[in-house]
Amino acid sequence: MTTVAASLPPSIVANPMVDDWVQFTDGIVEVRSGKVELGQGVATALAQIVAEELDVDVAAIRMTAAATGVSPNEGYTAGSLSIQHSGAALRLAAAEARGLLLDAAARRWDVAPDVLTVVDGVVVAPDGRSATYWDVVDSDLLHRRVTGTAPTKAASDRRVVGTRVPRIDLPDKVAGRPRFAHDLQLPGMAYGRVVRPPSRAAALQSVDTAATLSTTGVLTVVRDGDFLAVVADREEVALTAAERLRADAVWDERATLPDESDLPTFLTSAPAVET
Amino acid sequence: MEPTSTALSVNGKSEQVGVGPDTALLYVLRNHLGLKGTRFGCGLALCGSCMVLVDGQPRYSCDVPVGSLEGHEITTVEGLGTVEDPHPVVSAIVAGQAAQCGYCISGIVISAAALLERTADPSDEEVRRALDGNLCRCGAHNRIVRAVLSAAAELRSRDGRR
Numbered sequence: 001m002t003t004v005a006a007s008l009p010p011s012i013v014a015n016p017m018v019d020d021w022v023q024f025t026d027g028i029v030e031v032r033s034g035k036v037e038l039g040q041g042v043a044t045a046l047a048q049i050v051a052e053e054l055d056v057d058v059a060a061i062r063m064t065a066a067a068t069g070v071s072p073n074e075g076y077t078a079g080s081l082s083i084q085h086s087g088a089a090l091r092l093a094a095a096e097a098r099g100l101l102l103d104a105a106a107r108r109w110d111v112a113p114d115v116l117t118v119v120d121g122v123v124v125a126p127d128g129r130s131a132t133y134w135d136v137v138d139s140d141l142l143h144r145r146v147t148g149t150a151p152t153k154a155a156s157d158r159r160v161v162g163t164r165v166p167r168i169d170l171p172d173k174v175a176g177r178p179r180f181a182h183d184l185q186l187p188g189m190a191y192g193r194v195v196r197p198p199s200r201a202a203a204l205q206s207v208d209t210a211a212t213l214s215t216t217g218v219l220t221v222v223r224d225g226d227f228l229a230v231v232a233d234r235e236e237v238a239l240t241a242a243e244r245l246r247a248d249a250v251w252d253e254r255a256t257l258p259d260e261s262d263l264p265t266f267l268t269s270a271p272a273v274e275t
Numbered sequence: 276m277e278p279t280s281t282a283l284s285v286n287g288k289s290e291q292v293g294v295g296p297d298t299a300l301l302y303v304l305r306n307h308l309g310l311k312g313t314r315f316g317c318g319l320a321l322c323g324s325c326m327v328l329v330d331g332q333p334r335y336s337c338d339v340p341v342g343s344l345e346g347h348e349i350t351t352v353e354g355l356g357t358v359e360d361p362h363p364v365v366s367a368i369v370a371g372q373a374a375q376c377g378y379c380i381s382g383i384v385i386s387a388a389a390l391l392e393r394t395a396d397p398s399d400e401e402v403r404r405a406l407d408g409n410l411c412r413c414g415a416h417n418r419i420v421r422a423v424l425s426a427a428a429e430l431r432s433r434d435g436r437r
Contacts, residue, residue: 038376039374039375039376039377039378039413040375041375166369166372167372169377170368170369170372170374170377171361171365171369173374173377173378173380173381174365174368174369174374174377174380174381174384175312175352175353175356175358175361175365175381175384176310176311176312176313176314176351176352176353176381176384177311177312178311179377180314180378182311182314182315183311185306185309185311191306234294234302234306235302235305235306236294236295236298236299236302236303239302239318
């Protein structure tokens with residue numbers, strides 16, 4: 001057990017249950033990843049990986065955008081690691097889900113799981129009996145740890161991975177339907193604007209917040225060291241209040257660039273470590 | 276600041292919004308009317324993510340005070356088509372996979388739709404000029420130009436004027 005766990009992808013180690021990753025509801029495979037679609041196409045690529053292992057159409061996959069409290073925690077979406085981490089995890093989780101679903105169908109029909117085949121989410125027995133994944137699944141079937149022992153498809157058997165699938169997120173984005181974090185509108189949401197320092201390394205000497213705070217709609221001014229911001233009940237109020245606050249802030253500015261006429265001295269005086 | 280009310284016509288619908296006349300249209304569209312397809316990019320009338328049509332002309336909505344818009348017709352990307360019947364520019368961009376992050380693309384749809392309203396058969400150069408006010412940091416420009424040209428061809432074939 002410990003040797004298997006040690007060889008599992010890091011995202012599975014951190015999020016070990018099959019249903020952390022895939023859920024079957026109403027004819028849809030809900031896929032949860034901790035990686036964020038930023039235009040790199042990762043939502044589509046991950047959907048392909050799951051569709052491949054489960055033998056379902058990509059159209060039956062619904063990618064849930066990374067959400068706190070729901071999605072597996074996979075850290076940052078950075079470093080070209082999304083397929084390496086999330087893809088590896090989803091491939092194993094989907095293969096494991098397929099195995100559990102086939103085992104459940106085999107028990108139901110009293111046949112061996114390896115005689116069953118899957119055609120677009122429908123499990124078929126040699127005698128013609130069939131049931132969809134959604135018929136077979138129950139609430140805790142997939143609430144098991146990913147063991148990493150379920151066989152995944154050989155590269156030569158892949159029919160979805162490696163093909164060009166249209167980006168699943170594009171139709172909403174092109175037509176302007178809400179799809180970005182900026183588009184969230186939550187009950188009682190407030191709006192903030194940061195007052196940036198006027199130059200690099202400027203220090204906030206003083207700020208008179210009275211005029212800003214007395215503006216209708218301003219909820220608070222936030223000052224934390226040199227960080228200055230305003231929070232308001234409406235975005236347009238935050239914008240104008242930030243201008244007021246900027247005018248009432250006094251900054252200490254100092255030169256931070258080296259003497260341009262004597263760069264060699266600057267370079268040779270910089271700390272250096274021999275390795 | 277005394278409360279004010281401004282009458283707007285957005286996507287063919289009359290709207291009363293309780294904001295001052297100096298408020299930029301962008302914030303009214305997104306936060307008061309819930310039309311999230313018009314996007315905040317720079318807030319400085321430079322990038323084009325917030326493009327809308329005012330009487331058919333593309334305008335940066337972050338830079339248009341609502342007080343100047345009474346009696347004018349505003350069209351946002353939501354007003355160009357529906358899920359079932361998308362605007363040909365939208366269909367062509369999806370078909371050509373002509374976006375990466377997609378943040379700028381609804382603004383580009385607006386500029387392209389305005390071009391195709393006045394020019395049925397634009398040249399590659401005319402498309403590029405019409406999209407000059409829309410920045411795409413991902414760099415999908417060439418695919419976007421091809422998609423707009425293909426949307427133009429689709430519209431011409433619909434109108435039967437080849």
